[in-house]
Amino acid sequence: MASDARDIEITLDSHVRYVDTGTIGKVLDIKTTDGVDWVKIDKTDLWYRADLVEVLDSKDLKKRFDDGGDDELDIEALKEKANKLENMQMDSSVAEGGG
Structure with missing residues (x-):
């Protein structure tokens, strides 16, 4: 039996x-490896540690869809933002401390 963070x-x-990224999905599969429970989520088709996810009840899902929005983080957008930050060039002449 796999249990969530709660x-x-x-x-x-x-x-x-x-819980770390807010990714929401339906559980496609459950497995236990070396004493650790894992769940596979349909949204990303990835495995997540069961103790790092939260089971959503119907009111959580209803709120999400009633808001008309997608409360999930866009992982690709975050990766693109991180790549832009990595490619930024740092310049020590931009600012100096007072003193």
Whole structure:
């Protein structure tokens, strides 16, 4: 039996949210490897540690869809932003401390 971060049982077809990024998806598969429970989420087709996701109840899902928005983070947009930051050139002459 896999349990989420709040010790709630995770079942196939449960909707869960990965607590670190807010990614929400439906559980496609559950497995245990070396004593660690994992869940595969349909949104990303990736495996997540079960203790790092939260099972969403119907009111959480209803709120998400009623708002008309997508509360999830856009991972590709974050990667693109990180790449831009990596490619920035730092210049020590931009600012100086007073003193």
